[in-house]
Amino acid sequence: MNARPTMQDVARIAGVSIKTVSRVVNQEPRVDPDTRARVQATIDDLGFRRNEQARSLRPGQSSSLIGLVSGDLGNPFYSAIARGIEEIAYEHGHLLLTASSEEQPERERQLIETYLQHNVAGLIVAPTLDAARTITPELLRGVPLVSVDRPVRDPDPFDTVLLDNRAGARRAVTQLIHDGHTRIAIIDGNPRVYTGQERTAGYLDALSEAGIAPQPNLMIHGHHGARHAEEATHALLSQEQRPSAIFATNNRIATGVIRALHARRRTLAVASFDDFEFADVINLPLTLVSYDAMDLGRAAAARLMQRIQGDGSPPQRLTQPVTLRVPGEQP
Amino acid sequence: MNARPTMQDVARIAGVSIKTVSRVVNQEPRVDPDTRARVQATIDDLGFRRNEQARSLRPGQSSSLIGLVSGDLGNPFYSAIARGIEEIAYEHGHLLLTASSEEQPERERQLIETYLQHNVAGLIVAPTLDAARTITPELLRGVPLVSVDRPVRDPDPFDTVLLDNRAGARRAVTQLIHDGHTRIAIIDGNPRVYTGQERTAGYLDALSEAGIAPQPNLMIHGHHGARHAEEATHALLSQEQRPSAIFATNNRIATGVIRALHARRRTLAVASFDDFEFADVINLPLTLVSYDAMDLGRAAAARLMQRIQGDGSPPQRLTQPVTLRVPGEQP
DNA sequence: TTGTACGCGTTATCAG
DNA sequence: CTGATAACGCGTACAA
DSSP states (O other), X not given: OOOOOOHHHHHHHHTSXXXXXXXXXXXXXXXXXXXXXXXXXXXXXXXXXXXXXXXXXXXTOOOSEEEXXXXXXXXXXXXXXXXXXXXXXXXXXXXXXXXXXXXXHHHHHHHHHHHHHTXXXXXXXXXXTTHHHHOOHHHHTTOOEEEESSOSSSSOSSEEEEXXXXXXXXXXHHHXXXXXXXXXXXXXXXXXXXXXXXXXXXXXXXXXXXXXXXXXXXEEOOOOHHHHHHHHHHHHHXXXXXXXXXXXSSHHHHHHHHHHHHHHTOOOEEEEESOOTTGXXXXXXXXXXXXXXXXXXXXXXXXXXXHHTXXXXXXXXXXXXXXXXXXXXXX | OOOOOOHHHHHHHHTSOHHHHHHHHTTOSOXXXXXXXXXHHHHHHHTOOOOHHHHTTSTTOOOSEEEEEESOTTSHHHHHHHHHHHHHHHHTTOEEEEEEOTTOHHHHHHHHHHHHHTTOSEEEEOOOTTHHHHOOHHHHTTOOEEEESSOSSSSOSSEEEEEOHHHHHHHXXXXXXXXXXXXXXXXXXXXXXXXXXXXXXXXXXXXXXXXXXXXXXXXXXXXXXXXXXXXXXXXXXXXXXXXXEEEESXXXXXXXXXXXXHHHTOOOEEEEESOOTTGGGSSSOEEEEEOOHHHHHHHHHHHHHHHHTTOOOOOOEEEEOOEEEOTTSOO
């Protein structure tokens, strides 16, 4: 419809120069109150809005855009992170671009490049497995990046916000041991995934502390998604040395475990990283490692804002706390 | 670190004019192959990337940004929509901005304004209750908008993508009637919400078709969130004329209903709009209205892409299909 | 207090 | 086939 009005238009109609309009828009002090009022009236009248693209074209003016690359925004874990980032970004007057890498490093790199073409002020990335190859300081050209949930590589040249994966797993498994369990199985996903590695290490920590020797036939790896975990559970319960408890390293695996137990009408103690709704309605003794995924996003965004504002300190690794929850005990 | 190279830099180093670089970057045909190769080599060498902000500063060049305003990106329903939008946007070379209105009309309006300041090519909005007042064609100034999940107003001057709320509810309740139920309660949220209204209408359709008179004391409204629905369920089960089945108009309400039934160790038939994981593990006869939320996003984005490409046809109302699912019956 | 002139990085026009 | 030059909308020196 109507073309969008520019400062030029406002200036012409208000009978002032473009610079005066700029001063009013940017709330600069040295403007005559009458002039200011007249210009403001024209702005309101025309519905003028500053063109942010033109504004940030000037050097020094950063673009107030930040970019997020996660594995899959449809995954509630990542969308909670996005929501947390959004909240902090909004408070700082930034907008958030979101895109999903689908865990493909090449797509991830491409998305970052596209973001850079759009002059983002900073990036937050939940890195893919092979991000270490593709995400480099040369790619970024000085644009700050904060990784979340997993590090880009280890040690990481970027700021990183992680969960306390190892301690959380250790505490959950220790709780199972406290409850008298000694044959505790673990079902993990892709063994190359950082979080799974840490959580497996925590599982071993707990066993070791209790003087329990880990049993290879109780340690299942490479079972991605609920379906695989379901099969793995059936396999575990069919073998001779059956576990009395199962530790699932994430909630998709926990879902599979619960499905399998439900199908067999078996009651087993289940511990899991990640909390979930309906935990209270499931008739199983559960021990859940709980945390606020939004806080991960908030922390990552807060760190990024510091970087955007020029913080040049060495890369930080921030660890977010987790808590143990036993459903039935209301918080 | 290194400043970002510009076309100017490429031109200087390759020994050509800036326009020739532009031609190579934009794959325009009339360039000498040798020149093209030399320029391309320089581009690769310097890692040059076109500045999209500068590009879209020119009139006519739209910005390849689209904006999404939903109630809460942390809500899996909305994040699935966002994921669907993202997918289509990516295929068309567009990037997605996301932000949450928190169901506040003023914030929603502000976010739309901010998006417009950033020159978005189009908008997708899951409108708040009072969006009818704030989202107007004047606000948008010709930028296309597609509403999703709810219309902005009725009739809607914008394209809208909705679920088949009424038919879905009707089919679910009809299923309950088929199973022999006649005292079927409904628990709905805020009666001003469009989807709840439609689903309530579908509930009444089903009763009417079966010749069952609706009973006011079985129709509960205004119970937002799982907690309220839990209380409402307790109240329903404490009154004289108890229902033998409950229809929950969304999954948060269903969660409350299931919690209450679990607490009372009661088995009741439950129908609900919205599918959810764990439905298979809950020991209750469930009837779920299921759909793919990503498809909502895909449809909205596809429509928006048509508008961005200049489609000037009258506003469309697209209805996405829903299916009935009875957990236990594997798909 | 206000205005003029220039530059940001790109694309479009039009001449060579 | 190639290049000089003028926009695009805004902010910033520097003048007035």
